[in-house]
Amino acid sequence: MIELIDVNKWYGHFHALKSINLSIGKGERIVVCGPSGSGKSTLIRCINRLEVHQRGKIIVDGVELNDQMQNIMAVRREVGMCFQQFNLFSHLTILDNLILGPVWVREMPRRQAVNLAMSFLERVGIADQQNKYPGQLSGGQQQRVAIARSLCMSPKIMLFDEPTSSLDPEMVKEVLDVMEELAREGLTMICVTHEMGFARSIADRMVFMDGGEIVEESPPSEFFSNPKMDRTLSFLNQILH
Amino acid sequence: MTLSVFQPAPDLPPPPGQTGLWRFVREHFFKDATSSVLTVLGLLFIYSIAEPLFSWFFLDAVFVGDAKTCNQADGACWAFVGSQVKLFLFGPFPRDILWRPSLAGGLLAAVFAVTALRLVSVRYMVLLWCALVLVSYWLIGGGYGLQPVPSTKWGGLMLTLLLAVVGILFSVPIGIMLALGRRSKFGTISFLSTAIIEGTRGIPLITIIFMATILLPLFLSDGVQLGTVFRVQIGIILFSSAYIAEVVRGGLQSINRGQHEAANALGLSYWQTTGLVILPQALAKVLSPLIGRCIALLKDTTLVIVIGLLDFLGIAKAAAQNPEWLGFEAEALVFTAAVFWVMCFGLSRYGRSLEKTGAEKNH
Structure with missing residues (x-):
């Protein structure tokens, strides 16, 4: 489904991604973790070309990401993304946030898009907020709206970039519950997160990054109980008190 | 184990004298000696300017009449403005076809009202304004069946x-x-x-x-x-x-x-x-x-x-x-x-x- 072959990225002279090789199969759930500045956000943002890689190949669902705009658009149509800061469109109601993609990108009739949007709002448990504006919702509700917005595009792949990092502790669970449900349905997911309990329960594979490199890649059972690298162990010791 | 139920305390009304008009006036204009003095001085200043202006504008002004009545009065001569109102509105535009710019003005007022009251969606608003410009140019400038009026007029x-x-x-x-x-x-x-x-x-x-x-x-x-x-x-x-x-x-x-x-x-x-x-x-x-x-x-x-x-x-x-x-x-x-x-x-x-x-x- 997703192939990263020798992917390199620089910000100016800073080498942010160093020769990343990663292959993700259909329906696989990957959790990426690592210290801040390790390149994990950069990595998943390369997968829908919010960041441009300078060397190597990224192939998503058979389409190579290069300078061809039509390739980029084709990939973005199939890849949903949730951000740390939610990034809901603050001038649109919740419902309008959800139908924007289906109506303008998928060219779906408005009525059909509304029905679709309502079904997803119900799934994430906030159908009653459809006419409010994002600023009137709590962080947890906003993030659930953001997830629903991505799902309205019926993506084949979902990317989560630290979806719970800017939430109040009381709201983390409501978002993780929604994500767990998605994971169980077999959606291909790549998730950057520090929620290790969540990772343990849903991940097929853990990817640990540091300094722009993938340090270790293993199933959660091994990753948490028996890490191969000392760097992984010291990271785990830091975050699992 | 039974838990006791948390009941939030009810909201109480604010103490008396915290709201109302009199309270507002006292807070903003007569809070202490300085603010009271400033208020009185300010009122005197406003009066000293407003009083002669008011006389000129209204009390001594001439609303109906001619230049002669105006010259005898101390106040403003609004009769002059009234007599020249067509000139003010239309300039040297030909007097016999003033209905054309008047109609354009009426349309402008109507479209502005529609916009301000948000009666139609943004898309139609843009269309309305574009149509207004075209129609106004036609009404004022003429052509296409209307007598042309050069822009110098x-x-x-x-x-x-x-x-x-x-x-x-x-x-x-x-x-x-x-x-x-x-x-x-x-x-x-x-x-x-x-x-x-x-x-x-x-x-x-x-x-x-x-x-x-x-x-x-x-x-x-x-x-x-x-x-x-x-x-x-x-x-x-x-x-x-x-x-x-x-x-x-x-x-x-x-x-x-x-x-x-x-x-x-x-x-x-x-x-x-x-x-x-x-x-x-x-x-x-x-x-x-x-x-x-x-x-x-x-x-x-x-x-x-x-x-x-x-x-x-x-x-x-x-x-x-x-x-x-x-x-x-x-x-x-x-x-x-x-x-x-x-x-x-x-x-x-x-x-x-x-x-x-x-x-x-x-x-």
Whole structure:
């Protein structure tokens, strides 16, 4: 489904991604973790070309990401993304946030898009907020709206970039519950997160990054109980008190 | 184990004397000795100015009569303004077909009302305003079955409104395009937009107006002839666009990068992202300075006086030269000022109401 072959990225002279090789199969759930500045956000943002890689190949669902705009658009149509800061469109109601993609990108009739949007709002448990504006919702509700917005595009792949990092502790669970449900349905997911309990329960594979490199890649059972690298162990010791 | 149930304490009313009109007056005007003294001094100052003005405006003023009755009175001569009202409104426009600009004015008022009351969606609003401009030009300028009136005969409030409304309608979209162009990732477009914006902003409007009338014809091919009003109009639009571009650019820069990213991640194209996500938010943020630019444009149209066009202000000065009514320039200017103030204040209030609708979205 997703192939990263020798992917390199620089910000100016800073080498942010160093020769990343990663292959993700259909329906696989990957959790990426690592210290801040390790390149994990950069990595998943390369997968829908919010960041441009300078060397190597990224192939998503058979389409190579290069300078061809039509390739980029084709990939973005199939890849949903949730951000740390939610990034809901603050001038649109919740419902309008959800139908924007289906109506303008998928060219779906408005009525059909509304029905679709309502079904997803119900799934994430906030159908009653459809006419409010994002600023009137709590962080947890906003993030659930953001997830629903991505799902309205019926993506084949979902990317989560630290979806719970800017939430109040009381709201983390409501978002993780929604994500767990998605994971169980077999959606291909790549998730950057520090929620290790969540990772343990849903991940097929853990990817640990540091300094722009993938340090270790293993199933959660091994990753948490028996890490191969000392760097992984010291990271785990830091975050699992 | 049973848990005791947490009951939040009920909200209590504030202590008495914290609200109400009297409380407000005391808080703001008579809080202590200093504020009381300031209030009394302020009232005296206002009275000393307002009292003679009030006499001049109303008590000693002449509302009906001729120049003779006016000369005998101490106050203002509003009879003069009343007698010249057609001149003020239409300038030297042929008197027998005044219904044409009157109708255009009525249409303008109607479209403005529809806009201010938000009776139709934005898309139809844009269409309405474009139609209004075309119909107004036709009604005022003639042609296509109507007797043509050369633009040298256009004047008064009609000319001012025409220049301002057409100026705003064109300079806002052009300004937006320039602002987007300046931020474009294509170097050439960005350079050109920046050059136009900075080039224009460095030249006084009065110079641009002169240049538009004198230089523009040199660039046009021989067959093309543009009326003076048209040429000035282009100058005003160019000037205003450059300023509006900078206002809009401020709004564009204030939009979080995450909004672009979320729109891109959804698969929206550049123009969809710009039109559906970025611009609506950017324009809402700069509504206040944007309305400010529109007000400035409305007032700046008075500069067309320098190339001999008799706009609202120009006609007021001309009217004061009328041999039958000599010596009433003050009244003419006060009347002009009052009408300008009403128009600008109306625009400003409209802007405020738009801002309030925007603010509701965030709380």
